[in-house]
Amino acid sequence: MDVISSVLDLSSLGIEGGTLLMFGLLLVLLLTGMPLALVTLLVALLFALGWFGPMAVPLITSRVYSFVSSFVFVSVPMFVLMAAILDRSGIARDLFDAMKLVAGRVKGGVAVQTIFVAVILAAMSGIIGGEIVLLGLVALPQMLRQGYDRRLAIGVVCAGGSLGTMVPPSIVLIIYGLTANVSVGELFTAAFVPGFMLAAMYVAYVVFRSYTDPTAAPPPETRKMPAAEQLKLLRGLILPGLVVVFVLGSIYGGIASVTEASAVGVAGVILSTLLRREFSFAMLLDAALHTLTTVGMIVWIGIGASALVGVYNLMGGIDFISSLIAGVSDNTTVIVLTMMLILFVLGMFLDWVGIALLTMPIFVPVIRDLGLDPIWFGVLFAMNMQVSFLTPPFGPAAFYLKSVTPPDITLGEIFRSLVPFICLQVIAVGLLIAFPQIAVY
Numbered sequence: 001m002d003v004i005s006s007v008l009d010l011s012s013l014g015i016e017g018g019t020l021l022m023f024g025l026l027l028v029l030l031l032t033g034m035p036l037a038l039v040t041l042l043v044a045l046l047f048a049l050g051w052f053g054p055m056a057v058p059l060i061t062s063r064v065y066s067f068v069s070s071f072v073f074v075s076v077p078m079f080v081l082m083a084a085i086l087d088r089s090g091i092a093r094d095l096f097d098a099m100k101l102v103a104g105r106v107k108g109g110v111a112v113q114t115i116f117v118a119v120i121l122a123a124m125s126g127i128i129g130g131e132i133v134l135l136g137l138v139a140l141p142q143m144l145r146q147g148y149d150r151r152l153a154i155g156v157v158c159a160g161g162s163l164g165t166m167v168p169p170s171i172v173l174i175i176y177g178l179t180a181n182v183s184v185g186e187l188f189t190a191a192f193v194p195g196f197m198l199a200a201m202y203v204a205y206v207v208f209r210s211y212t213d214p215t216a217a218p219p220p221e222t223r224k225m226p227a228a229e230q231l232k233l234l235r236g237l238i239l240p241g242l243v244v245v246f247v248l249g250s251i252y253g254g255i256a257s258v259t260e261a262s263a264v265g266v267a268g269v270i271l272s273t274l275l276r277r278e279f280s281f282a283m284l285l286d287a288a289l290h291t292l293t294t295v296g297m298i299v300w301i302g303i304g305a306s307a308l309v310g311v312y313n314l315m316g317g318i319d320f321i322s323s324l325i326a327g328v329s330d331n332t333t334v335i336v337l338t339m340m341l342i343l344f345v346l347g348m349f350l351d352w353v354g355i356a357l358l359t360m361p362i363f364v365p366v367i368r369d370l371g372l373d374p375i376w377f378g379v380l381f382a383m384n385m386q387v388s389f390l391t392p393p394f395g396p397a398a399f400y401l402k403s404v405t406p407p408d409i410t411l412g413e414i415f416r417s418l419v420p421f422i423c424l425q426v427i428a429v430g431l432l433i434a435f436p437q438i439a440v441y
Contacts, residue, residue, distance in 0.1 A: 010050035010051045011050070015316050015317060018047070019317055019320060022312065025043050029042065029043070036305075036350065036351060037301045037304040038304065040305050040354070040358075041304040041307055044304065047312075051314075059310065060310055060311060064306050068302065071259055072258060075169070075174055075259040075262035076175075077291050078263055079265065080291045080294050081288065082124060082262070083124075083130040084290040085266075086121065086130065086134070087133070088283045089283075092138060093138050094235070095121070095236050096113065096114070096138050098235070098236030099113040099116050099117050099237075105220050106220055107219060108148075108206045108209070110143050110146060111143060111148060111152065112203050115156060115163075115206070117139070118131060118135060118199075120244060122163045122166075123169075123247070124247070124269070128396070128397070128400075131163075132400040133161075133400055133403065136161075136405060139153075139157055140153055149209075149213070149216045149217070150417070151413070151416065152209060152417075154405075155417040158398060158400075158401050159390065161397060161400070161401075162386050162397050163195065165386040165389065166191055166198055166379075166382050166386055167195040168189075168192060168195070169261070170195075172352060173188060174258065175357070176356055176360060176381055176382065179360040180364040180374050180377075180378060181364075182374050182378060185258055186375050187375055187378050188248075188251055188252075190375045190378070191378075193438055194438055198425065201427070201428060202421065239275065243268040243272065246261075246265070246268050247262070250264055298353050301357065302353070302357055305357030306357060309357070309362075318361065322366045325339065325362075326369070326370075332372065335366070336367075339363050339366075340380070340433075342359070343359065343385075347384065347387060348394060349394055352385040352388060352389075355385070356381070360381070363377070373436065376432075379432065380432050380439075383428055383429050390418040390422050390425070391418075391422060395418070398414040401414055
């Protein structure tokens, strides 16, 4: 290791040259197809040895340990497990059918119904990929069969399924809370209104399109539903509603922490499958293996990003980047817009977990120095990450949906369908910047 550090001797580059080399190396290695976690770990190790020598390596391990040993982090696998069990049960399908009671008489009702279901599923688990796949299997075929405009139907499924980034209990907000060292419960409270505001904007757009464009949606159903059928459908709302009430109610009511509420949620979903006679140990094992894969990916990205940010901080890089961002303008709004632009560009190419763990240790101290609320900035970050789920070339929502759509629906058509919803998301980000009270009411 001494030989490696003496050969590299990166400290002679200075912080400006070191920053350019670090980010250039990250970009080149990512373009080779290497996983983000391995890239960040490798670059962190190279710079630790080349800048400080072997003595810096234990500092990396201590930083990584502080990340993975956080008690709040336990809630992440719990919420992922909730989503995995939901994927494998009929709860979401019955919930979708039950929402006819709410949106059955409105033109574009099935699309509105899809958004309502997306909000409830987001409030149950906060996982995005599973929601989009579920809605793609349940809602999209029904909308296409009834004659909805294809692009409207596709956009509703992807945008609605991505609401899990905003609607508590959002995994995005949990990871932000960990990296920014702020209360996850306060983040959930702050995200509540903006999340439902965005969902309301989607609903308003769907209704507007349905009533102004005759080809966008079929006429509303005029048949009066018998009371017995309404009662049967209503049962599909009871179990999901109780899970949402217990999870969010325990958090907002101060009864349980986020971590404890996540365990309550898992128990609620398992109990729901037992009552519906869908539970099996094979299903639980499959859900647990899916959870292990997903959380393993998050943990490894977290380890790599924590190591890289730790080394960069020791190099003086965070102070350097902070001074660069603060030097953009004397206007705090311009500085925040610059951060949003950086996050937007990164969101086109990187996973949100990596973006959060790489940028928030740099951005949040700047936000605090400007006298702005890091809770508000966390909600703003989550809203920005929702945009990243839809934007090409690597918008995950499009790829999730493509995995379950008919072959005639191309990836290009899916991305074109998302343009109006991306515009709505950008408007929502603008409203949050202009009126912070929406989040920190």
